[in-house]
Amino acid sequence: MKRFIAVQHSYSEFLGTVEKQLENRGIGFSYFRPFTGQALPASALQFDALWLLGGAHAPADRDHVHWLDEELRLLRAFIKAGRPVVGLGFGALVLAQAAGGAAQPDPGAYAYWTTANATAAGAADPVAQAIDGRRVLVVASGRVALPAGLAPLALDDQGHWILLRQDQAYGLLFRPEMTPGMIEDIIMEEDRSLPGDIGEVLAQARELWPESRKTTDRVIAALVSGLDLMQERRKPPVFRIQALSGEQ
Numbered sequence: 001m002k003r004f005i006a007v008q009h010s011y012s013e014f015l016g017t018v019e020k021q022l023e024n025r026g027i028g029f030s031y032f033r034p035f036t037g038q039a040l041p042a043s044a045l046q047f048d049a050l051w052l053l054g055g056a057h058a059p060a061d062r063d064h065v066h067w068l069d070e071e072l073r074l075l076r077a078f079i080k081a082g083r084p085v086v087g088l089g090f091g092a093l094v095l096a097q098a099a100g101g102a103a104q105p106d107p108g109a110y111a112y113w114t115t116a117n118a119t120a121a122g123a124a125d126p127v128a129q130a131i132d133g134r135r136v137l138v139v140a141s142g143r144v145a146l147p148a149g150l151a152p153l154a155l156d157d158q159g160h161w162i163l164l165r166q167d168q169a170y171g172l173l174f175r176p177e178m179t180p181g182m183i184e185d186i187i188m189e190e191d192r193s194l195p196g197d198i199g200e201v202l203a204q205a206r207e208l209w210p211e212s213r214k215t216t217d218r219v220i221a222a223l224v225s226g227l228d229l230m231q232e233r234r235k236p237p238v239f240r241i242q243a244l245s246g247e248q
Contacts, residue, residue: 002028004029004030004050008032010192015051040067040070044080052086059097072094083168083233089139095171109195112138119151122153125165125226126225134215146161146164152164161173172219180209
């Protein structure tokens with residue numbers, strides 16, 4: 001059975017609409033929550049893909065994301081093993097940082113709707129083409145300036161990157177998994193910094209929900225195609241040592 005790992009950075013932000021998409025494809029997934037003190041797996045080899053989810057803080061805010069070095073270690077293990085990685089929001093910024101980008105604490109929390117614009121680098125990319133010209137929701141904190149040589153696949157209306165790819169890893173600063181209910185949970189999350197216009201963003205999310213679901217379907221289908229997510233990767237056997245009683 002295909003098994004994915006999802007690294008969760010706040011209780012409010014999980015796989016959302018993506019959960020059903022994975023379940024429909026016969027894919028199992030396990031959540032790990034380093035923000036609660038839970039350790040991340042030591043190896044990538046027992047899993048078929050890694051999802052890094054959204055979060056309340058910027059990757060540059062080490063006081064709040066003190067586990068980041070462990071997460072970067074796991075991310076690099078997946079990349080070294082050639083196993084797919086998808087970063088959403090905070091996860092996309094972490095992926096950009098692992099690729100050599102410079103993490104920036106500013107701006108603070110932001111959320112906005114924008115039209116996705118595929119770049120020349122994204123002309124042949126399935127995910128870039130799946131969102132090109134469509135309204136998408138961007139939610140994150142802080143930014144990461146991309147390193148030289150890593151061209152974004154899609155930009156927002158202001159020219160900021162919202163999609164990147166490096167080898168078998170995609171970073172999506174837009175949020176195909178997010179539902180209006182998840183935004184409501186984010187608003188209710190204790191001690192979380194919120195964009196000033198979050199109420200307007202939520203109202204738009206409700207209004208655009210039917211079209212957003214179609215965009216999510218397109219994005220997941222493109223990720224499955226672009227990363228070959230339906231392929232089960234070879235996993236090393238797990239040996240169980242059992243004590244024997246009696247004479248040998």
